[in-house]
Amino acid sequence: MARTRKRKRKQSSGGRIGCLMLVLIAAAIGTAGYFWYDWGIRGPADKAVSVSIPEGASLTSAARVLEDKGAVKSARNFLRFAKLFGSEAPIRTGEYEVPAHATGAQILEMLQEGKVKQRFVTIPEGMPSILVQERLMKxxxxxxxxxxxxEGSVLPDSYSFERGEPRAAVLKRMQKAMDEALAEAWKARKPTTVVKSPREAVILASIVEKETAVADERRTVAAVYSNRLRIGMRLQADPTTIYPITKGKPLGRRIRQSELRAVNGYNTYAIAGLPAGPIANPGRASIEAVLDPASSRALYFVADGKGGHVFAETLEQHNANVQKWYKLRRERGEM
Structure with missing residues (x-):
């Protein structure tokens, strides 16, 4: 009887130890699973988190920043899993936009590949350089x-930049983009173009850019000015008269007769040929238009009242179109 009781007590004790071991194993698995969930399945952030990693930061200090911002649950466990499962590539400094519920593994990849948050500054077609400078400064x-x-050295487009980047570096990319776009367009120029150099192409394209915002008209407007240049006729482009007065900014009033008669390097009412330089930063389409103008004998154009223009080959036709435009403006109460 005594032996039986001892055997039962041993079995009972062994059972308790076994149960305890199972509980401990389950707890360990549960804890590991909890932290693995954070690393490999779903991060804790309910919304995107902006995180800035400063210059010279180590992975340890970056992990603290991530924990402070709520991108990871634990900096310590982020580091443990990074060492176990991540690569040894260094992290890169910058500002990061960590997506909602990004895992530790995804965050580490972002930091090591330098997938920094991108911001953009946009330069629209036809923006003069004085406004480009103002936009960068803002x-x-x-x-x-x-x-x-x-003037004319910047290619209109949207350019990405990082927080803290020098304005001069962003401008350099804009100017490099113009150099590359102009070189590519110049190689594809047609024999029908009237310009003799890439600089002349930018000058004429800047006038076309300021004269029309209608994409389908660019090559025809380019043809008008090309035709005038071929026969020695003055361009008589209003934007070239305004440029010396405002450096490309809106005039805000009608052009004065004295300004139309002013002799300077830009006023194409008073001088023949192209102005001394570009009057804005033209886009790719306008550059391509002057390098491949439409097949047209038109020498004149005037607004059609619908946002575009009507073109004419003779002065008589043009004057008739001008009268139609004036009549429309009077009906609108603009004159």
């Missing part, structure tokens, strides 16, 4: 001064 997340770039 971007508070950029740093350092920047001078007014040479």
């Amino acid at each position: 971007e508070d997340l950029l740093t350092g001064p920047v001078a007014v770039p040479a």
Whole structure:
């Protein structure tokens, strides 16, 4: 009887130890699963988190920033899993937009590949350089001064930048883009173009850019000015008269007769040929238009009242179109 009781007590004790071991194993698995869930399945952030990793930051200090911002549950466990499962590539500094519920593995990949948050500054077609400079200076997340770039040296487009990037660096990319776009367009120029150099192409394209915002008209407007240049006829483009007065900004009033008669390097009412330089930063389409103008003998154009223009080959036709335009403006109460 005594032996039987001892055997039962041993079995009972062994059972308790076994149960305890199972509980401990289950707890360990549960804990590991909890942290693995954070690393490999679903992160804790309910919304996107902006995280800035400063210059010279280590993975350890970056992990603390991630924990402070709520991108990871635990900096310590993020580091443990990073060492176990991540690569040894260094992290890169910058500002990151960590998506909602991004896993630790995804965050580490972002930091190592430098997938920083991208912001954009947009330069529209036809923007003069004085306004390009003002736009760059208004971007508070950029740093350092920047001078007014040479007119016609910037390619209109949207450019990405990072927080703290120098304005001069962004401008340099804009100007490099123009150099590359102009070189590519120049190689594809047609024999019908009247311009003799890439610079002349930019000058004429800047006039076309300011004269029409209708894409389908660019090549015809380019043809009008090309035809005038071929026969020695003055371009008589209003934007070239305005440029010396405002440097490309809106005039805000009608052009005065004295300004139309002013002799300077830009006023094409008073001088023959192209102006001394570009009057804005033209886009790719306008550059391509002057390098491949439409097949047209038109020498004149005037607004049609619908946002576009009507073109004419003779002065008589043009004067008739002008009268129609004036009549429409009078009916609208604009004259």
